[in-house]
Amino acid sequence: xxxxxxxxxxxxxxxxxxxxxxxxxxxxxxxxxxxxxxxxxxxxxxxxxxxxxxxxxxxxxxxxxxxxxxxxxxxxxxxxxxxxxxxxxxxxxxxxxxxxxxxxxxxxxxxxxxxxxxxxxxxxxxxxxxxxxxxxxxxxxxxxxxxxxxxxxxxxxxxxxxxxxxxxxxxxxxxxxxxxxxxxxxxxxxxxxxxxxxxxxxxxxxxxxxxxxxxxxxxxxxxxxxxxxxxxxxxxxxxxxxxxxxxxxxxxxxxxxxxxxxxxxxxxxxxxxxxxxxxxxxxxxxxxxxxxxxxxxxxxxxxxxxxxxxxxxxxxxxxxxxxxxxxxxxxxxxxxxxxxxxxxxxxxxxxxxxxxxxxxxxxxxxxxxxxxxxxxxxxxxxxxxxxxxxxxxxxxxxxxxxxxxxxxxxxxxxxxxxxxxxxxxxxxxxxxxxxxxxxxxxxxxxxxxxxxxxxxxxxxxxxxxxxxxxxxxxxxxxxxxxxxxxxxxxxxxxxxxxxxxxxxxxxxxxxxxxxxxxxxxxxxxxxxxxxxxxxxxxx
Amino acid sequence: xxxxxxxxxxxxxxxxxxxxxxxxxxxxxxxxxxxxxxxxxxxxxxxxxxxxxxxxxxxxxxxxxxxxxxxxxxxxxxxxxxxxxxxxxxxxxxxxxxxxxxxxxxxxxxxxxxxxxxxxxxxxxxxxxxxxxxxxxxxxxxxxxxxxxxxxxxxxxxxxxxxxxxxxxxxxxxxxxxxxxxxxxxxxxxxxxxxxxxxxxxxxxxxxxxxxxxxxxxxxxxxxxxxxxxxxxxxxxxxxxxxxxxxxxxxx
Numbered sequence: 001x002x003x004x005x006x007x008x009x010x011x012x013x014x015x016x017x018x019x020x021x022x023x024x025x026x027x028x029x030x031x032x033x034x035x036x037x038x039x040x041x042x043x044x045x046x047x048x049x050x051x052x053x054x055x056x057x058x059x060x061x062x063x064x065x066x067x068x069x070x071x072x073x074x075x076x077x078x079x080x081x082x083x084x085x086x087x088x089x090x091x092x093x094x095x096x097x098x099x100x101x102x103x104x105x106x107x108x109x110x111x112x113x114x115x116x117x118x119x120x121x122x123x124x125x126x127x128x129x130x131x132x133x134x135x136x137x138x139x140x141x142x143x144x145x146x147x148x149x150x151x152x153x154x155x156x157x158x159x160x161x162x163x164x165x166x167x168x169x170x171x172x173x174x175x176x177x178x179x180x181x182x183x184x185x186x187x188x189x190x191x192x193x194x195x196x197x198x199x200x201x202x203x204x205x206x207x208x209x210x211x212x213x214x215x216x217x218x219x220x221x222x223x224x225x226x227x228x229x230x231x232x233x234x235x236x237x238x239x240x241x242x243x244x245x246x247x248x249x250x251x252x253x254x255x256x257x258x259x260x261x262x263x264x265x266x267x268x269x270x271x272x273x274x275x276x277x278x279x280x281x282x283x284x285x286x287x288x289x290x291x292x293x294x295x296x297x298x299x300x301x302x303x304x305x306x307x308x309x310x311x312x313x314x315x316x317x318x319x320x321x322x323x324x325x326x327x328x329x330x331x332x333x334x335x336x337x338x339x340x341x342x343x344x345x346x347x348x349x350x351x352x353x354x355x356x357x358x359x360x361x362x363x364x365x366x367x368x369x370x371x372x373x374x375x376x377x378x379x380x381x382x383x384x385x386x387x388x389x390x391x392x393x394x395x396x397x398x399x400x401x402x403x404x405x406x407x408x409x410x411x412x413x414x415x416x417x418x419x420x421x422x423x424x425x426x427x428x429x430x431x432x433x434x435x436x437x438x439x440x441x442x443x444x445x446x447x448x449x450x451x452x453x454x455x456x457x458x459x460x461x462x463x464x465x466x467x468x469x470x471x472x473x474x475x476x477x478x479x480x481x482x483x484x485x486x487x488x489x490x491x492x493x494x495x496x497x498x499x500x501x502x503x504x505x506x507x508x509x510x511x512x513x514x515x516x517x518x519x520x521x522x523x524x525x526x527x528x529x530x531x532x533x534x535x536x537x538x539x
Numbered sequence: 540x541x542x543x544x545x546x547x548x549x550x551x552x553x554x555x556x557x558x559x560x561x562x563x564x565x566x567x568x569x570x571x572x573x574x575x576x577x578x579x580x581x582x583x584x585x586x587x588x589x590x591x592x593x594x595x596x597x598x599x600x601x602x603x604x605x606x607x608x609x610x611x612x613x614x615x616x617x618x619x620x621x622x623x624x625x626x627x628x629x630x631x632x633x634x635x636x637x638x639x640x641x642x643x644x645x646x647x648x649x650x651x652x653x654x655x656x657x658x659x660x661x662x663x664x665x666x667x668x669x670x671x672x673x674x675x676x677x678x679x680x681x682x683x684x685x686x687x688x689x690x691x692x693x694x695x696x697x698x699x700x701x702x703x704x705x706x707x708x709x710x711x712x713x714x715x716x717x718x719x720x721x722x723x724x725x726x727x728x729x730x731x732x733x734x735x736x737x738x739x740x741x742x743x744x745x746x747x748x749x750x751x752x753x754x755x756x757x758x759x760x761x762x763x764x765x766x767x768x769x770x771x772x773x774x775x776x777x778x779x780x781x782x783x784x785x786x787x788x789x790x791x
Contacts, residue, residue, distance in 0.1 A: 382621070
């Protein structure tokens with residue numbers, strides 16, 4: 001039986017009448033009182049995720065400016081020194097795993113270690129011995145897409161400073177109103193121009209493959225691609241992309257290239273206490289995905305972790321080395337969650353719906369309802385089309401043409417025309433390759449433009465998806481961990497291809513694509529896209 | 540479209556097989572140290588420097604020693620290209636890459652020849668001199684910068700002449716960074732009066748292992764076997780396990 005229960009941060013209205021949040025604030029306050037090089041300090045733990053405090057790293061801003069830690073507007077007042085010794089730096093700091101199948105287990109161990117340190121400090125302050133990290137359930141009840149009120153208070157009930165309050169936290173509208181634009185948030189504000197997004201979803205929970213791709217799981221998989229040690233890999237997993245990255249960027253928000261929220265950049269995100277509530281929810285949703293019948297990898301390369309092992313400090317001062325296998329299942333650990341619902345399987349088979357859209361016979365549609373086609377592996381994945389040359393996003397985005405290869409396109413058209421319950425229709429994906437820049441606090445909306453759009457309400461612009469540029473700066477540093485080639489995003493455009501096919505508009509030379517930032521980009525943002533490509537996935 | 544573990548492994552194994560074949564050809568070639576000159580007559584030395592011989596021997600050397608280090612970028616080219624032109628894309632990359640190394644060979648072989656004429660019989664002085672330089676280069680931030688660039692997998696054009704030129708240029712760029720990284724260790728076995736094949740194998744292993752390391756901030760530090768040694772440790776000893784996991788903090 002678990003010793004600790006992580007509760008919903010919105011209990012008791014999400015303010016300081018919730019003891020989990022009150023003691024969280026007090027515990028953080030104690031951790032913040034320690035020096036940067038103290039392994040039990042808030043700052044040290046934040047640097048484990050990522051930092052801009054060591055000027056000898058390749059990603060330290062040149063010339064020195066925000067997001068370097070000494071330029072952060074307090075609170076919190078972040079100490080820029082003293083740095084730990086080099087051996088300690090090399091062992092612990094800049095470890096966070098992104099764009100990798102280690103994303104979930106690394107962050108689980110990170111939370112366990114931080115929670116242990118906080119608990120020790122909380123107990124020393126007279127708090128409960130069974131305290132556990134709360135989670136922000138932004139997909140939960142009526143108002144839970146909003147940040148719990150305790151985080152916007154500058155003072156605790158006793159008048160002391162509230163460590164949960166952070167000055168550099170701007171929100172999706174850059175006005176200090178912090179919320180996650182989930183479908184519930186949008187539904188609660190019909191016609192409100194401040195809720196234009198509704199792009200943060202838990203749709204990836206319908207994936208059924210942890211790494212890789214199948215007929216129900218777009219690449220690179222629910223949990224991310226197979227990699228080695230990846231402090232910022234190239235392509236984020238499906239769940240990491242949405243909701244994880246979007247929550248980071250929306251909560252952090254941004255005003256300019258030198259003034260954005262701490263949550264928006266992985267090198268500052270863990271300084272913001274809301275980070276750990278966000279990741280607690282991420283961890284909880286991983287557990288829900290597992291309890292709903294989905295398996296983690298049993299590949300030894302995942303279970304044993306990468307060659308550079310994950311390591312965390314502990315309250316006792318020893319280093320804790322851990323592997324994904326050791327933290328893969330909550331039943332192996334000493335905590336659980338207040339809510340761990342099992343999610344139901346999709347009500348209607350996706351294949352049957354697609355066959356209906358594509359005009360397959362009623363008999364095939366009926367047959368499809370009974371066929372378990374949800375785990376079919378692709379037989380071939382091939383390039384279908386690509387844009388020419390590098391694209392630079394202007395202040396309001398860009399519109400471009402993605403040229404389609406004639407031969408591959410005709411294969412796709414023929415396949416869709418013959419789609420049946422046994423001859424599965426192609427899927428299609430759009431890839432934004434090598435996105436580089438410095439303004440992480442950006443969400444890009446990607447649209448495909450359909451022809452003959454005069455009568456359409458949407459003006460012929462079909463939303464492909466949204467991508468958050470969380471980690472962009474660090475991925476664009478030439479001598480950083482990713483050789484400076486930026487981030488790559490994959491979006492499912494199967495529904496677009498289906499619509500074009502039904503409209504007899506797929507057999508054309510190109511697809512028009514628009515990329516629109518969530519707000520006017522600052523002039524110095526300099527966001528480039530190396531290539532927009534479209535891939536066909538045959539089954 | 541993305542890294543697919545199974546497909547990557549299949550692709551990697553083919554490249555490794557090609558490399559192995561090249562090693563065997565080098566080993567079995569008459570005077571298999573043809574990439575590396577030992578004491579020879581003037582006539583054989585001059586024959587060695589013929590363009591055809593140089594190109595062939597360097598080509599073999601590239602396939603044997605360099606191909607395994609190029610698996611990641613070659614796979615990137617493969618998944619970024621139309622199926623119908625994957626072979627062409629890889630060939631154009633190889634052409635650009637090989638051109639840089641041929642150019643490098645046109646400098647390194649004369650150095651080898653010059654050393655062969657200058658040194659005393661069976662002298663290790665030239666090789667030892669280069670070994671010292673190679674060690675210093677190996678630990679330098681300049682080497683790290685070159686190594687970092689070899690991890691670059693940028694977007695490439697997909698159609699027509701633009702794609703051809705892009706891939707050739709990519710090959711040139713990777714060849715440049717590769718020679719920048721490896722020139723010193725490549726010269727070392729060429730100057731050995733004896734044992735050059737074994738030295739080539741050792742250098743090949745070093746170059747492969749150092750490519751396993753992720754890009755790092757350029758600095759003076761020893762590099763080369765970090766990831767490889769951790770990999771071996773993990774396979775032989777298993778991951779480190781710590782019993783402290785469940786004794787954190789106070790319990791309810």
